[in-house]
Amino acid sequence: MNNTAQRQELLRCLADMQRWDLLNPSGGAASVRLNDGTVLISTTGLASQGWRLSLRDFIQLAPDDGRIIEQTGGLGASGTPLHLALYRAVPAAGAIVHAHAPYSLVFASLGLPVPAVTARCDLIGAIPCLAADDSRIKAEYRRSPHPVELPEGMVQRPEVALINIDHYQPQVTELAAELGESFAFRGLACTLYRHGLFVAARDLDQARDLAMRVEESARIALYQAQLAPSISHIRSNALYPATA
Numbered sequence: 001m002n003n004t005a006q007r008q009e010l011l012r013c014l015a016d017m018q019r020w021d022l023l024n025p026s027g028g029a030a031s032v033r034l035n036d037g038t039v040l041i042s043t044t045g046l047a048s049q050g051w052r053l054s055l056r057d058f059i060q061l062a063p064d065d066g067r068i069i070e071q072t073g074g075l076g077a078s079g080t081p082l083h084l085a086l087y088r089a090v091p092a093a094g095a096i097v098h099a100h101a102p103y104s105l106v107f108a109s110l111g112l113p114v115p116a117v118t119a120r121c122d123l124i125g126a127i128p129c130l131a132a133d134d135s136r137i138k139a140e141y142r143r144s145p146h147p148v149e150l151p152e153g154m155v156q157r158p159e160v161a162l163i164n165i166d167h168y169q170p171q172v173t174e175l176a177a178e179l180g181e182s183f184a185f186r187g188l189a190c191t192l193y194r195h196g197l198f199v200a201a202r203d204l205d206q207a208r209d210l211a212m213r214v215e216e217s218a219r220i221a222l223y224q225a226q227l228a229p230s231i232s233h234i235r236s237n238a239l240y241p242a243t244a
Contacts, residue, residue: 043074066151080154089173095204100196103218107189121217132167
């Protein structure tokens with residue numbers, strides 16, 4: 001088994017995210033770009049197993065087409081194409097985390113951006129929600145199945161992968177292009193409609209921290225709405241609105 005150190009880093013990252021309530025049994029994933037350019041990503045089904053992980057629960061894939069370089073457990077999850085696409089589009093990206101974090105998911109379920117209401121979120125600003133009519137896409141595929149070319153190293157769920165490949169992949173690569181060189185110091189964060197949080201950064205530490213910043217801001221924004229008492233009253237800078 002290769003890349004033991006990177007596997008250990010991923011284990012620590014996922015354990016931290018679970019301890020901080022960013023991960024739950026509904027899903028999530030983490031990946032890193034290795035020194036040779038290949039990608040090491042967590043395998044599917046780990047969430048339903050309560051995130052009880054071992055060093056074998058990661059698969060090494062080629063970034064261009066997702067072919068398997070080393071498989072020590074299962075296959076990559078249905079979000080694998082999104083990870084690979086972002087690594088191809090952003091040379092500075094070194095790590096990606098995806099989580100069904102509850103507070104940011106509230107905003108994602110409504111198709112709303114997560115507002116930046118804490119000082120720790122000033123650098124990244126409001127977190128956009130990328131949209132796709134996931135229910136319709138899956139229903140249409142089930143009514144009329146057709147061949148879909150998927151990476152070898154991912155779970156073969158074409159009705160779910162289509163949402164990532166045809167809809168979220170173009171949006172997230174466009175978002176990365178808009179960030180340009182600022183990606184290196186601020187990373188990329190967005191939510192996926194009704195799905196969860198998606199974060200990319202230069203390394204795993206920055207990605208984990210960015211995910212925590214977004215979830216913290218989402219939580220505080222919802223508390224604001226309880227006090228205000230409406231989501232329309234959420235403010236990024238309540239005392240000094242002119243500087244927001």
